[in-house]
Each structure stands twice: as C-alpha cells, then as structure tokens.
Amino acid sequence: MAKVKIPDNKVQELKDICKSFNNDPGELINVLHQAQQLFGYLPAEVQEIVADEMNVSVAHVYGVVTFYSFFSMLPKGKHPISICMGTACYVRGAEKVLDEFKRRLDVKVGETTPDGKFSLSCLRCVGACGLAPVVTIGERVYGRVSPDDVKKILDEY
Amino acid sequence: MAKYKNHILVCGGTGCRASQSEAIAANLQKAVDENNLGNDVQVVKTGCFGFCEKGPVIKMVPDNTFYVHVAPEDAEELVLEHLVKGRKVERLLYIDPETKAPVSDSRHMDFYKKQLRIALRNCGFIDPENIDEYIARDGYSALGTVLEKMSPEEAIKVVKDSGLRGRGGGGFPTGLKWELTYKSESDQKYVVCNADEGDPGAFMDRSILEGDPHSVLEAMAICGYCIGADTGLIYIRAEYPLAIKRLKIAIDQAREYGLLGKDIFGSGFDFDVSIRYGAGAFVCGEETALIHSMEGMRGEPTVKPPFPAQSGYKGKPTNVNNVETFANIPAIFLKGAEWFNKIGTEKSAGTKVFALAGKVNNVGLIEVPMGTTLREVIFDIGGGIKGGKKFKAVQTGGPSGGCLTENHLDLPIDYDTLLASGSMMGSGGMIVMDEDDCMVSVAKFYLDFTVEESCGKCTPCRVGNKRLYELLDKITLGKAEEGDLTLLRNLANVIKDTALCGLGQTSPNPVLSTMDNFPEEYEAHVKDGKCPAGQCRALMQYVIDQNLCVGCTLCSRVCPVDAISGEKKMPHFIDSSVCIKCGACMEKCKFGAISVQ
Numbered sequence A: 001m002a003k004v005k006i007p008d009n010k011v012q013e014l015k016d017i018c019k020s021f022n023n024d025p026g027e028l029i030n031v032l033h034q035a036q037q038l039f040g041y042l043p044a045e046v047q048e049i050v051a052d053e054m055n056v057s058v059a060h061v062y063g064v065v066t067f068y069s070f071f072s073m074l075p076k077g078k079h080p081i082s083i084c085m086g087t088a089c090y091v092r093g094a095e096k097v098l099d100e101f102k103r104r105l106d107v108k109v110g111e112t113t114p115d116g117k118f119s120l121s122c123l124r125c126v127g128a129c130g131l132a133p134v135v136t137i138g139e140r141v142y143g144r145v146s147p148d149d150v151k152k153i154l155d156e157y
Numbered sequence B: 001m002a003k004y005k006n007h008i009l010v011c012g013g014t015g016c017r018a019s020q021s022e023a024i025a026a027n028l029q030k031a032v033d034e035n036n037l038g039n040d041v042q043v044v045k046t047g048c049f050g051f052c053e054k055g056p057v058i059k060m061v062p063d064n065t066f067y068v069h070v071a072p073e074d075a076e077e078l079v080l081e082h083l084v085k086g087r088k089v090e091r092l093l094y095i096d097p098e099t100k101a102p103v104s105d106s107r108h109m110d111f112y113k114k115q116l117r118i119a120l121r122n123c124g125f126i127d128p129e130n131i132d133e134y135i136a137r138d139g140y141s142a143l144g145t146v147l148e149k150m151s152p153e154e155a156i157k158v159v160k161d162s163g164l165r166g167r168g169g170g171g172f173p174t175g176l177k178w179e180l181t182y183k184s185e186s187d188q189k190y191v192v193c194n195a196d197e198g199d200p201g202a203f204m205d206r207s208i209l210e211g212d213p214h215s216v217l218e219a220m221a222i223c224g225y226c227i228g229a230d231t232g233l234i235y236i237r238a239e240y241p242l243a244i245k246r247l248k249i250a251i252d253q254a255r256e257y258g259l260l261g262k263d264i265f266g267s268g269f270d271f272d273v274s275i276r277y278g279a280g281a282f283v284c285g286e287e288t289a290l291i292h293s294m295e296g297m298r299g300e301p302t303v304k305p306p307f308p309a310q311s312g313y314k315g316k317p318t319n320v321n322n323v324e325t326f327a328n329i330p331a332i333f334l335k336g337a338e339w340f341n342k343i344g345t346e347k348s349a350g351t352k353v354f355a356l357a358g359k360v361n362n363v364g365l366i367e368v369p370m371g372t373t374l375r376e377v378i379f380d381i382g383g384g385i386k387g388g389k390k391f392k393a394v395q396t397g398g399p400s401g402g403c404l405t406e407n408h409l410d411l412p413i414d415y416d417t418l419l420a421s422g423s424m425m426g427s428g429g430m431i432v433m434d435e436d437d438c439m440v441s442v443a444k445f446y447l448d449f450t451v452e453e454s455c456g457k458c459t460p461c462r463v464g465n466k467r468l469y470e471l472l473d474k475i476t477l478g479k480a481e482e483g484d485l486t487l488l489r490n491l492a493n494v495i496k497d498t499a500l501c502g503l504g505q506t507s508p509n510p511v512l513s514t515m516d517n518f519p520e521e522y523e524a525h526v527k528d529g530k531c532p533a534g535q536c537r538a539l540m541q542y543v544i545d546q547n548l549c550v551g552c553t554l555c556s557r558v559c560p561v562d563a564i565s566g567e568k569k570m571p572h573f574i575d576s577s578v579c580i581k582c583g584a585c586m587e588k589c590k591f592g593a594i595s596v597q
C-alpha cells in the first residue's frame, strides 16, 4: 500500500482526539470512531499515531480495526453506496439490486470506482425494513429499490 | 401535552424519516402557523408508530384519525380540511384490505387490535426529545417510588414476581439476574444496556430507543439501585445515529432534572449513564464479547463462568440486560408484578415486541402478549402474504433461529414452545417467506452472515461454518452429491455441540430447521437438479416458447449479455451457455413466451 502523508494540522487534531479520551486504552474504539470521522478511513499511518498516543502496540490497534466491520482501511468513494443485506431486504430481492450495482459500476463489494466517485459496500439492516430493499448513498436512503431503478439512482450523482 | 387542544403526531422513526417525514412535519407546522392555529395545535415528532408498511404515517389526536402514505405536499390540505373544516381527508385514510372501506380510527385497525403495548407504550405517542412528555405519562415515578419506599431486596422481589425474562434472546429470568449481581460483593458494580441489536432485519431495540429513550434510562437507574451500581453504560451500534442522538438528548435532560446524577430524589442514591459505541460486529451482542468491546478490545467472547454478574466490565460485577427488557421495568413497578404476570403464558409472562418483515402485507413493529399464535401475528396483524402468494415459512430468532412452517402456525409464541419446535424466540426478528423463497438459499444466506461474523476464536465456528456454507453453495449450484446431505447434517450437529459461544452453538439452526421442515426441497436440488422455488440461478434455464414468441425483439434488446438471437418477426432463441439468468427478458416479454425451467 502506498504511504499516506498526513498533514501536520490533522496529526495534531488526531492527537487531540486521543487526549480528549485521556489516552485511555479502554476508549480505543471511541477514538477510532472519531478518527475515522476525521479522515474518512483508517490508514496504517493513523493507526500508528493512535497506538503511540494511547501507549498500546500497533498490532493491538490493527487487531481492533480489522475486527470491526465499521472500520475501514481503504478510502471510500465520494458517494459511498451501501446495499442493505439484512434479512428483510434479502427476501425482498436485495441480491438482484446488488448485482445490478456491481454490473453498472463494474466493481466488487468493498471496492471503489477508478474515478473515486462511488464505492460499494453491504451492510446489515439500516432499520427501514418496511421500505425493503433499501440502498443508502451517503446520508440518503432509497427505499423499495428494484434493479430497474439503479440506473436512475446513479444518474442523480 | 394538555396545553394544546389538538396534536398532530408525525412518525419520526428511521423508516418514515427515510420517506421524508421531517419535511412533512415542517410543512404541517407551516400550515398550522399560516392558519393561526399555533395556540391550539401542536405538531409532535414521535417515535415509530409501528405501521411502517404504510409510512409515512401521521395521527390526529384526540380523534385518533390515522393517515397513511402522507407526502409533504399533503400538509396544507390536512390542516385545512381536518383541523379547520373538521372533515377527514378520505384519500389518505387507511383502506381495510377486506372490507375495502376506509378506517379512520387507528384503534379499529386489525393491525392494532390484537396488540398490547407495554414496552412500546410511549412509542408513537410522545416526543422522545422532550422529557416533560415522558414525565406526563408517569415517567420517572417508578424510580421515585422505588427510591423512596423500597429496599433493593423488595424491588428485586417485584421483578422476580413479575416473571419477566430477558428479551435479548436467552430468556433468563431478569429478577434472578439482578439478585445474583446484587449478591456479588464489590466496591464497584455496573449496569449495562445491550443495544447492539445484531440480528439483521430486526429493529425493535432501535425503535424503543428512538421513540422512548427515557424508559430505558429510568429502568437502568432502578436496576442500579437494586444491584448497588452507580454507573450505567449503554452499548449501542454506531449504525443507529438517530437512536444515539435521542439517547444523548435524553441523558442531558434527565441530568438537568436531577433524575440522573448525584442524590436522585434526595435519596442519597447516585447514578449516571454514558454511551459506548459498537462498530459492526454481530458477536459483540454476546455479553462477554460486548464487555471486551467496551474495554476497547476485540469483541471476542470468553467462556462462562465467570458470568458478568460475578466478573464483568473491568472485572467488576455487571448486570447486562437488553433494551426491551429494561423498557418493561417501569411499567412493572407502576402497575405491579401481579398485573404483569397475568399477561402472557405461564412460563413466559408479559408481551414481546417483534419486527415483522419480509413478504407480509403489513411490515412493521408490533407488540403482542406471549401466547399469541404465529397465525394471528402473520395473518391478522400482518394482513397476510403480499400479492396473494402462498405462505411458506416464518423465520424467528435471526441467524440463531430457525424456519417454521404452516404446521407451526397455531403454536403459541413463547420461549419454550419456539425452542421445542426447532427455532427460538431470539430478540424479535420475524421474517415471513412465501412460495418464491428457496429454503436452501435462505439457510445459505444465514450461513454467509455467520461466516462473516464469526470472531474466529474457536475452530468449529471459524472453519466448520465455512464448510457448511460451501456445502450449501454446492447444493444451490446443483453440484452436490447424494452423501452431501448427511455430511451437512453431521457437520451442523458437531458445530452445535462444540462451539465456544452462543454464536457458533446456534449458527447451524437455520440449516437444521430447514432440513427438518423442507427435506423435499433439499432433495430436489441434489437429486433432480431443480430448485422448486425457482431461486437458484444455476439450476434455472430460461427458454423461449417457439409457439408463443412473435419475434418482437424486445427481449434481445434488454438482454445485458446478448444471449438472445433471432430474426425480427421470427421466434427467438436463448443461448443458455451465455445467459447469466438475470430474468430481464422474462419481465419484458409481453407475450409470456419466456419461462424458467
């Protein structure tokens, strides 16, 4: 993976986040949540700084980051697309919707389009099962999506 | 609430918000102001009404008129007609699917008639961001009574007598758990609320936290007093931003009112609550894993004992309860253990909240007394199967549960009956499936989930489930052999018996229950190479009936891979070696010439 250079002011912000949790290793997950909000993802460099600040090994931080699916070590696209693969959406045809997104964007789940515009991921139940199948793009929620709607949705961006 | 003559309740749950309920509320407020009704009418954004299928929904109080599928543009008409002129807006009323007549009073809707709301008592009635509305409905008076009039032992006895059992899945008696933690001696103890809600396709706990956060806070404080803890922690999924926001508001307001913090009600009892975030790992719903996650580590389970009641968060005695379990507590203290114990069945007292979803007409959040039958839930409350299709199965208990069939529909819902029939109560996900659902694929869907979510600590779960998944995959691809079904069953039983934690011990349930209840479907896949439900793509062949095809060319134009050939006005033909079985051609053909074989 290419090295990512983090600007100095961001480094300071990251250190401040750690400090706001008293550099307490018990708060590691909360720190990582805020760090991911700051950077959009958690590259190795960010993990190293966090490990340093909180006085734990990088391996420990890495272990935690990779354990939880909410944390990502790869940058997301400008418009992150998430297909709900919860059971309610699954039985109402989410898989076909996912296939259509994969086909149209020509990426696999977890990947980002080469132009960085869209990334595709799956999640488990956003809690709008009444609208199944559900797709979210950024903050927007699309309900009762059929494969036919996919083109129209993508064209909005 | 009494200050206003009329209230317009607008559902502000995640589902309805996704369909613009915020804009509806804003437009309603605007229309109210424009008609100078600001002193009489209050627009309230509540938690989930439960009737998500027909959302966004709004309700007029006091006359209980229920409007469905409301759009932001309807706001002005609703205010002018309903409130100013006193006429109902007929076109937005709910239409009874049987009588075809509009129903205006929500209490007369079949969806609500068989329900009994205890845990959801305030959801959809109050503004969850306003503590005064909770207090106006006897909020925090249970805490007051407990602190002023009861010893911890007396309060624990109330919970024991009520017969309340844990709603997070296991069904462990709540009063007993409190007593165990109370008896563990320590300088510091903790109350933990499990709001991880890992079952995909379930949204009970989220809806309670979004619609009535104070009931959970009040119950945690009561629990703290009973077991001797001054600190409460709520472990919630980061994927629930709205619930988190409302919880934070609720905690702040409760602190401001002195209902959390030091010396609550002048009793000398201190209690405060803070929030911890999950990060998307199903196994963290398991209580020992959850505790490790709260300590900032990987959320891996550990062997019990020791139970959290003896050694939990930071090694101190910890009482872990589910959100819905807590939401029942204030009601039990207000109305008495005996009242609660009379509801439901002998061994499962009270009610259960279910997130009803899948192929039913009325997807939504419901609460019924224990002992209600599956048939009543799916057909009376749920309004039957979508599109007039045939009921096939209902899945309860999420990835740990099983699929029940037609034959189980008249069984009463309670912990023991569901367990005895090969499923489990679980946390309350209930997914209805129809004739188009393939049971092998459903089992595979759950196994895919388990494989992804297994923490990897023990081999039966990490490797065994992967093998189970591969076997199921082989079956759905039509590549399975005779012996594979026996292998599947044996492996499932081994995993069940040897996995370390609840996740692995229950993960084969979806496989075993579908094998038991739908053996012919498995055999059709293996022996005949057919998927009776027509779901497994590898086993399907799209063919064009040469007699019905008129050669309109529509199908060949939609086919994404150019698998269809044929001259204009001549019968077309599908090359099955190219076809990716997307079904687009079949949907497009106006002459019904394309079918699956």
Ligand SMILES: Cc1cc2nc3c(=O)[nH]c(=O)nc-3n(C[C@H](O)[C@H](O)[C@H](O)COP(=O)(O)O)c2cc1C
Pocket (backbone or CB within 6 Å): B165, B166, B167, B168, B169, B170, B171, B172, B174, B194, B195, B196, B197, B198, B199, B282, B283, B284, B285, B286, B287, B288, B320, B321, B322, B323, B325, B326, B427, B501, B502, B503
């Ligand atoms: C794999 C697994 C996942 C679980 N997920 C949840 C969950 O999402 N929410 C929950 O309340 N309990 C969950 N539980 C049950 C908890 O371990 C625990 O029993 C429960 O929170 C106790 O609360 P209760 O007695 O009020 O039900 C899960 C258990 C297992 C084994």
Ligand code: SF4
Pocket (backbone or CB within 6 Å): B283, B301, B453, B454, B455, B456, B457, B458, B459, B461, B462, B499, B500, B501, B502, B503, B504, B505
């Ligand atoms: S059963 Fe699965 S989830 Fe549970 S400890 Fe073993 S590997 Fe982890």
Ligand code: SF4
Pocket (backbone or CB within 6 Å): B542, B555, B558, B559, B560, B561, B562, B563, B564, B574, B578, B579, B580, B581, B582, B583, B584, B585, B586
């Ligand atoms: S099913 Fe899809 S791929 Fe196959 S012929 Fe029809 S349109 Fe083409």
Ligand code: FES
Pocket (backbone or CB within 6 Å): A084, A085, A086, A087, A088, A089, A090, A124, A125, A126, A127, A128, A129, A130, A132, A133, A134, B200, B201, B202
């Ligand atoms: S399963 Fe997709 S929103 Fe619940």
